[in-house]
Amino acid sequence: MGFQQGLSGLNTASKNLDVIGNNVANATTVGFKTGQAQFADVFAASLTGAGSSPVGLGSKLSTIVQQFTQGNITATNNPLDIAINGGGFFRLTDPSGTPYYSRNGQFQVDKNGQIVNSQGLRVTGYMADDAGTIVQGDLQEITIPISDIAPQETGTSASATGVEAELKLDSREDAIPVATAFDSTDPSTYNFSTSTSIYDSLGNASILTMFFRKTAANTWDVHTTVTPPSGTPIDITPATVPTIVFNSDGVIDAGLSTELTNGAFTQAITAAQLGTGASNMSFRVDFTGTKQWGGEATVIDLAQDGFASGSLTGFTISDDGILLGRYSNGQSKNLAQVVLANFRNPQGLEPQGNNLWADSAASGPAVLGVPQSGQFGALQSSAVEDSNVDLTAELVNMITAQRVYQANAQTIKTQDAVLQTLVNLR
Template identity: 55%
Template sequence: MGFQQGLSGLGASAKSLDVIGNNVANANTVGFKGARAEFADIYASTFGSSSNIAGIGAKNQTIAQQFGQGNTTSTNNPLDIAITGNGFFRMQDPSGTVSYSRNGQFQLDKNGFIVNNAQLLTGWPVDTASGQVLAGSTAQPIQLQFANIGARATGGSGIVGTGLNLGLNLNANDKVKPASTPFSSTDPTTYHYSTSATVFDSLGAAHIQTFYFRKDVPPATPTVPPTSTWTVHYALDGKDVTADGQLGAQAAATISAATTAAA
């Protein structure tokens, strides 16, 4: 083996070690795609019969990127995004230069743009009515708009929502609680079921609202299918709510009318 052939092999091996070292160094880098060194023979001439041509070594032909699907992991950042399968995030730097990345570690900058380091995530504007991309539109940086809506109570008007909705199934075969046994949230024998939910007052403070369900006297006129009458009693932070909406004694009347549910 000539000196030139051996030297070319050492150079190609060194390049391969560079690629391997870079892969190892970036093993925990989000969105990183490993590479592979690919080699080729070197010939002094390509004329004549290949059986009579002696090679003069090897070289690194190319460094091929490996775009296989990596592992996805969960994080505590709601803006972190992972791509399953093919695809890239379209990024744009402040000067307008476009690039592509698989790194989905995003956050908001002070202006509300979704960014990955110094790159801005871009997207296409959509029609709010149809949800379709606007015809003729171009990709642009995604910016979230914020409005200072202040604290709102659960059920208050505005962006927060219209109230608290509960979906329940009550057993129509439960026996009616007699009128001689008044409701008391401290006595589980005076109601059938209870459940709790977190609600917020106008200052944004959290409270625990408890709902007590009690089966009362059935309707005077039977229905088909038959129905059962349930009274819902309320308590806030462990105190019963009175008929005028104030917190009162345990034996106070409830603020809600009886509701009916099909058996």
């Protein structure tokens, strides 16, 4: 009798419809991966192996395989929405430290500053040290620090840049007689000036003003003043006034320029001159690239390496998973780096619901790495990965599964008719 075969066919067709229905229901679920029901026949054979052509006993559900193909990327307005473009899973942990894995990158910051998903699971990665260097190898739950960024005194950066001034001075200017004393308040005693902010050890801003005074052909003296927060300018020109001498082509002549080393001199400011409670300052003032040509004097570039303290105002996440903090003082610093996980056999992951998977013996252990390296894809901030469900294909599969269900029901109906005929024999 074919009742067993027809019944197994109904069961498998029903399971197939369940899987298709689940796919359709999750067509808008972020990070969802399509499931595919796979079936196998039920082979019938006696223990002695008798029979050369045994009839099978129907079909059975072999497994439900998830298709980890890439979903479309959709932009959002949340900087903590993160899409994975390529391989890998976000690694999340619960309060007990148990790891879970997900492709759903809809995150937010909780009251403790930790980046979490909608279930409160915490995103893990590598944290940065105070200097902004990512410390790889020490896997932690990512926490956004609430502390301010410390001020940096001008001239104390890793490269000790100090003040860099690239200018164009006007070769047509008349020289000012040596007998005319320099006076920062009298424009007739200098030819050109420019200013920039500098910062002391406490992050207080003062104004450094540089005055350029032409004393002879191709020769310029440099005088400096500082205006501390008190507001009164103070002459801080070195005892031996720095002099810039230009060649006939308008380029600095390093050999003839006095008090300059490689186009720069050292500017000192005492704590008493600052009056802010900060320590003494000393930094380079570099004129590399400065020219003397015919034409109005202009500032080409003027920069310095100090800054005041600042509070965190926002952050962005780069393609390689680095969380970059932006501060109110215009500075930025690395805060952390998101870590991704991958598996030798992603099909072996155990679904946990809520867009989560757990590793298993079938999946193998998680292999961790940073985005854009090896088997790991790139991250895209302010975006999510859509479900990879193809609604058109699923609806066609649904029609096919329905017809298969009807066909199996028809075999049962036919077998019933045959049995009825036998029962009615006289």
